[in-house]
Amino acid sequence: MEILKYSAEHDSFRETLRKFLGKEVVPFADQWEQEGIVPREAWKKAGEQGFLCTSVPEKYGGAGADFLYSIIVIEEMIHTRQFGLLTPLHSDIIVPYITSYASEELKQKYLPGCISGDIITAxxxxxxxxxxxxxxxxxxxxxxxxxxxxxxxxxxxxxxxxxxxxxxxxxxxxxxxxxxxxxxxxxxxxxxxxxxxxxxxxxxxxxxxxxxxxxxxxxxxxxxxxxxxxGGFLMLMDKLQPERLVCTVGALTAAEIMIDLTIDFCKNHNESGKPLSKYQATQHKIIDMLTEIKLGRTFTDKLIADHIEGIKVPIEVSMAKAWVTDMAKRVADGCMDLFGNYGYYEEYPIARFWRDIRVMSIFAGTNEIMKGIAAKFMGL
Ligand SMILES: Cc1cc2nc3c(=O)[nH]c(=O)nc-3n(C[C@H](O)[C@H](O)[C@H](O)COP(=O)(O)OP(=O)(O)OC[C@H]3O[C@@H](n4cnc5c(N)ncnc54)[C@H](O)[C@@H]3O)c2cc1C
Missing domain, CATH: 2.40.110.10 (Butyryl-CoA Dehydrogenase, subunit A, domain 2)
Incomplete structure (x- = not known):
């Protein structure tokens, strides 16, 4: 049984988003990677289609959508294999500070532009x-x-x-x-x-x-x-739970994509006359990684469900951010090993994932800090 209950509207939103990304993002991901920046038009297009700041209330031009829409955007963005069009940072981490804490005048002034993609935040x-x-x-x-x-x-x-x-x-x-x-x-x-x-x-x-x-x-x-x-510190504390969940979901999705790519590679790459996936050592390695990913998925989905219910789970979210981002690094390493020589080349997507996943244990609070927070909340 699935922990998160996606409705038909959620599924249809995901489908529309996936099509949009397939047309407007995926074909340009390599170019953006080389240029080191995403053109502003990409943000504008995402805004025009309603994919930015989905949670902002309707009175400011948003959709007032629930957190599952944010999760869908994060997951689908990771599937594009680029981290330049960083809409979850904008939509789910930065803009919520404005929605929650800015004066009415500032909300009227800035939120419509954040939603349309005319204003990019940092x-x-x-x-x-x-x-x-x-x-x-x-x-x-x-x-x-x-x-x-x-x-x-x-x-x-x-x-x-x-x-x-x-x-x-x-x-x-x-x-x-x-x-x-x-x-x-x-x-x-x-x-x-x-x-x-x-x-x-x-x-x-x-x-x-x-x-x-x-x-x-x-x-x-x-x-x-x-x-x-x-009130700066209190505001930061208040917004840490969604920020860390965003990071956790990103790392988890990357791990899921990496293992899928690796399983496909192992099934189709022959070593000494048989597919790599037929070797017991390969199978054990894949199953070990997949087990960790599935554990991460169950834990993360439970925390997303708690967050949607308005339950504060700072200990578990800190644990999840630390464990899942470290797990994704282990998966990136294990997948790279199975790809062998090929994995090290830019031509194969695992190389980029391996580089991109590395930072997730560093930002949004380092994993050492996450463990410190969990320990503090537990009164250790
Ligand atoms: C790609 C990227 C994008 C970023 N984007 C942003 C952004 O948009 N806005 C922004 O403000 N910042 C951003 N950052 C910065 C990021 O948030 C910081 O890197 C992060 O807060 C860690 O700070 P630091 O790098 O200075 O490490 P430090 O705090 O110097 O930590 C160095 C090491 O010491 C450890 N350490 C520190 N304190 C403790 C402690 N009390 N107990 C145990 N260990 C400890 C850390 O865990 C780490 O291992 C970004 C960073 C990167 C790499």
């Missing part, structure tokens, strides 16, 4: 000297009348080149307690004092434009702050 937390520990960020937001002046630098920012709107984590230099000093601000990319740096050269996610961002006396209205003053 989130700037990480700095050269602050990754896992956000209490150590140096970027400041200093109040000056009705404005806030932002100074500092962010790095490793996804969609840093394409972005039109950035959620920036900055601290109030007048507040000593780092937990109360942190705020999140919406910064329009056209604001004077905001500058995009160079696109960073990465080993994976090559079609995704990761960049540094610079803020030099960047003045924004104080009303661009999300939520209550000093």
């Amino acid at each position: 989130v700037g937390m990480t700095e050269p000297g602050a990754g896992s520990d956000l209490t150590s960020i140096s970027t400041t937001a200093t109040r000056a009348g009705d404005e806030v002046i932002i100074n500092g630098q962010k790095t490793f920012i996804s969609c840093g080149i394409n972005c039109d709107l950035v959620i920036v984590a900055a601290k109030d230099p007048d507040i000593d307690d780092p937990y109360n000093a942190l705020d999140l601000y919406l910064v329009d990319a056209s604001t004077p004092g905001f500058k995009k740096g160079n696109k960073l050269d990465k080993m994976g996610w090559r079609s995704q434009d990761t960049a540094e961002l610079f803020f030099s006396d960047c003045r924004i209205p104080v009303t661009n702050r999300l939520g209550q003053k000093g």
